[in-house]
Amino acid sequence: MVTCKKYSDKEKLSWDNFVKNSKTPLFFFQRDFLEYHSHKFEDYSLMFFIEDELVGVLPATIHRQEEGVELRSHGGLTYGGLIFQPRVRGVKIRLVMESMKNHCLSHQINSLIYKAMPYIFHELSSQEDLYFILNENQASIAKRELSTVVYLNNKLKISKGRKALLSKARKNNLSIETDGDFSKFYSLLSNVLQKHGAYPVHSIEELSYLKINFPKNIILKSIEVDGEMIAASLLFVFNNVVHTQYLATNDNGKEIGALDYIIEESMSEYKNKGFEYFSFGISTEENGKVLNAGLLSQKESFGGRSIAIDTYQVRYND
CATH class of the missing domain: 3.40.630.30 (Gcn5-related N-acetyltransferase (GNAT))
Known part of the structure; x- marks a missing residue:
């Protein structure tokens, strides 16, 4: 079973250590970078646990609009998406994404903007999330950009x-x-x-x-x-x-x-x-x-x- 938990400041060390040892250890996923523009965005990052072991995190912000509440990964970053530890396999990634969906539904979040991580930043293969978000979460492509x-x-x-x-x-x-x-x-x-x-x-x-x-x-x-x-x-x-x-x-x-x-x-x-x-x-x-x-x-x-x-x-x- 996957447990989804909203990030809090007391988790900073745990978060940063996790990111540094993840499949996509980008420095701008660390808290000191994410929070430099905290005056512009309301943080709503999520952490995912399996039997008390941290297996995934989602750098995210919350956006309240006339049409409803939207979770974005992350409003202040060019790239985003779920970040996983190297040992996590596809089936558990599916469970994490189900947990993310359930969290959104239970907190009246009716929309998710999910920024895919370009493969050039992967230290290990890490695109299972794109399969599950498209085929099991009925996502649509909101934006496609061209980067050289x-x-x-x-x-x-x-x-x-x-x-x-x-x-x-x-x-x-x-x-x-x-x-x-x-x-x-x-x-x-x-x-x-x-x-x-x-x-x-x-x-x-x-x-x-x-x-x-x-x-x-x-x-x-x-x-x-x-x-x-x-x-x-x-x-x-x-x-x-x-x-x-x-x-x-x-x-x-x-x-x-x-x-x-x-x-x-x-x-x-x-x-x-x-x-x-x-x-x-x-x-x-x-x-x-x-x-x-x-x-x-x-x-x-x-x-x-x-x-x-x-x-x-x-x-x-x-």
Whole structure:
């Protein structure tokens, strides 16, 4: 029998230890990351036990709407879904998902938004949940997005345009700094995004907090010329994947290929460290319905091709 329990602060150590030793040990499933934006989301994470043994967790938030109460995994994260210990087999995963459904029904939660974990983040096979949510929970695909990934051990050739910019960058003897000035980076990023009517998802205070708490997982790569930061990439480093959370460059940086140089050198560095994937993130808008073809082409020019990222919806009251 599976017991479902809502997470509480006293379970923090147990939760974090479980995540670190799970099939998908991503640092942003740890409580210090999940709770940095607690002022934006109401946490409703769940823990699942079999005979007092913790076998699964669900990072989640609760959302109250006119049409009812919705559980989302997790409102503040790009990826989510259930996280399992390596020994858990398919039949027990089915029981965990039944327990999740029963918990929602008994707490008047009538909808579930379930963000699938891309397979590149798996340390062990871990997609049983997608089978059960579709075939036994009658889920529908609420959103499908396209995310570009470079396979570092089977990297495609970069485009001629990228080669030319890299050549220009090397001729300028650019130097890449690791974990440089975050305030300069944030100013550069904000200026770039404002030109497109957008703003950073994180505040400078939030990024500083996350860097302090996850110093090995959040890495800033930047280039300065005469004291001015002209290009930068903020990387989220997972066990086998490096993800470009933010990329930014000004006109001077574009002219001499500074950001291209950062990206290419970062891919080379992490390949040499044994990483398999370099992720550029999504190139879709409006919940995946609109493809930003120009953005996709830019990412593909670095040798990337795309994977689908799905979000499912279950309506328990139907």
